[in-house]
Amino acid sequence: MKDIKKRQRGYRNLRKALCVGYANKLAERMVQHNGYRTIGFKPQLVQVHPSSTLKTDEDGMFPNYIVYHELIATSRPFMRNVCAVEMAWVSPILKKLEKLDIDKLSGGSGRSIREESEKKVTSLPKKEEAVAGVPDDRESRIQAARDRFLARKGKK
Known part of the structure; x- marks a missing residue:
C-alpha cells in the first residue's frame, strides 16, 4: 500500500x-x-x-x-x-x-x-511626396501599365 x-x-x-x-x-x-x-x-x-x-x-x-x-x-x-x-x-x-x-x-x-x-508610420513621408510624378487616377495608371507592357513586348 x-x-x-x-x-x-x-x-x-x-x-x-x-x-x-x-x-x-x-x-x-x-x-x-x-x-x-x-x-x-x-x-x-x-x-x-x-x-x-x-x-x-x-x-x-x-x-x-x-x-x-x-x-x-x-x-x-x-x-x-x-x-x-x-x-x-x-x-x-x-x-x-x-x-x-x-x-x-x-x-x-x-x-x-x-x-x-x-x-x-508618423515618420513616413506623405504619399504625394513619396510617389511624385505618378498619376493618381485609375485610368492613367492602367494606361501607363499598358505602355510599359507594349514597350517591353516591342523590344523582344
Missing part, C-alpha cells in the same frame, strides 16, 4: 514539474464543450487527439487544465501527449504570464510593437 502511494506521489510531482517546465504548452478547457484553448502568446482552439489516454471525469469531461507536448494540424488542430495538471499549479504561472512582456523577453526595447509601428 505504501508503495502505491509513493508511486502516485512521484507521478504527481512529475506532472507538477511538467506544468512548470512547459508553461508555454498549457491549455484550458472551454466551458461549453471538451475543446481547449491554448494559453500563451497566440491562443488557439484545439482538441485532444483521439489516440490520447487522457481520462474523463464522472461527467465525461476532460480536466480543466492540461499540458501538451505537440500540436498537430489535420482537419482540426489536435494536442498530442497530454497530461492533466491541477489549478493550484497553473494559477501562479497565469499571474506571471499576465505581467510578461514578450518584446522585452525576446531582447526588445520594452516598448510594444504597436508603439513602434505608430512611430514609424
